[in-house]
Amino acid sequence: MLRLCSRLLRGGAVIGHLTSWSHTGPSPLRCFSVSHSCHGHRDYSLPNATWSRHTQELYRKYEELSKIGAWRRIPSYNSSVHHMADAPPRGSRVTRLFTRNLDQDGVGFEYSMFYNVAEKRMICIFQPGDYLEGPPGYTHGGCIATILDSTLGAGAMYICGKVMTANLNINYLNPVPLGSTVIVDCHVEKVEGRKVYTRGQVRSHDDQILHTEATGLFIKLNMREVDHSTD
Numbered sequence: 628m629l630r631l632c633s634r635l636l637r638g639g640a641v642i643g644h645l646t647s648w649s650h651t652g653p654s655p656l657r658c659f660s661v662s663h664s665c666h667g668h669r670d671y672s673l674p675n676a677t678w679s680r681h682t683q684e685l686y687r688k689y690e691e692l693s694k695i696g697a698w699r700r701i702p703s704y705n706s707s708v709h710h711m712a713d714a715p716p717r718g719s720r721v722t723r724l725f726t727r728n729l730d731q732d733g734v735g736f737e738y739s740m741f742y743n744v745a746e747k748r749m750i751c752i753f754q755p756g757d758y759l760e761g762p763p764g765y766t767h768g769g770c771i772a773t774i775l776d777s778t779l780g781a782g783a784m785y786i787c788g789k790v791m792t793a794n795l796n797i798n799y800l801n802p803v804p805l806g807s808t809v810i811v812d813c814h815v816e817k818v819e820g821r822k823v824y825t826r827g828q829v830r831s832h833d834d835q836i837l838h839t840e841a842t843g844l845f846i847k848l849n850m851r852e853v854d855h856s857t858d
């Protein structure tokens with residue numbers, strides 16, 4: 628339990644940085660201003676025993692960059708509402724974030740995201756597990772779309788607050804082997820009114836293979852459209 632608390636507190640320290648970013652966008656992300664206390668929700672963005680050497684190495688690289696200050700890891704819970712300051716009590720909901728819906732580590736979406744505020748960039752270190760199979764031995768295109776949507780969307784949220792995907796265009800260039808480590812590298816290109824234009828790539832861990840390219844259009848939500856009263 629102590630180990631769990633210390634891990635969560637480490638996540639909380641990072642969240643503290645996130646809340647202090649509120650000056651960076653016109654619509655600060657209220658949903659990320661969660662408590663620093665050991666609130667009992669597991670942070671899935673931290674390494675686990677199923678992570679490959681490449682996944683761990685990339686994670687450590689960005690963890691080191693975070694210590695210098697340019698990058699920040701963002702925590703990841705299995706429900707998006709756990710990111711919010713007014714999250715409902717633990718156990719009061721049964722819904723789950725799509726990318727965190729399996730109880731077994733390693734078989735689904737293993738990932739950790741880091742954000743660079745100056746570059747308006749969100750990267751995701753992604754290791755697709757065996758339950759994400761499409762073509763034999765390779766990752767399903769829908770799963771690649773999911774991790775792209777999530778990374779592009781998380782970047783858009785960090786710039787502009789709550790958004791929804793309006794458009795996602797993907798070019799699949801090279802298949803992504805199951806169990807491999809890829810980097811999903813996304814940035815916000817421009818913001819026009821409520822429209823947030825984003826672009827991203829999926830590359831192999833060593834940058835040698837360009838697997839996928841994508842653009843995403845996200846629309847800033849009017850607050851009346853976000854109602855969690857039934858959560």
Ligand SMILES: CCCCCCCC/C=C\CCCCCCCC(=O)SCCNC(=O)CCNC(=O)[C@H](O)C(C)(C)COP(=O)(O)OP(=O)(O)OC[C@H]1O[C@@H](n2cnc3c(N)ncnc32)[C@H](O)[C@@H]1OP(=O)(O)O
Pocket residue numbers: 658707708710776777778780781789790791792793794820821822844846848849
């Ligand atoms: C929510 C908080 C969560 C917190 C989580 C924290 C955890 C962070 C960690 C991890 C990140 C995870 C991130 C996950 C990301 C997943 C994202 C999804 O999967 S979202 C589900 C799929 N998307 C939908 O279901 C949308 C359905 N569509 C709609 O609801 C509406 O169409 C909406 C809201 C997108 C826009 O509707 P309107 O009525 O508000 O706005 P209008 O007037 O239609 O459009 C505004 C402007 O945008 C243009 N526009 C709209 N759609 C367009 C399109 N498809 N193409 C081009 N332009 C479009 C319009 O032409 C208009 O432009 P002009 O202002 O007039 O210049």
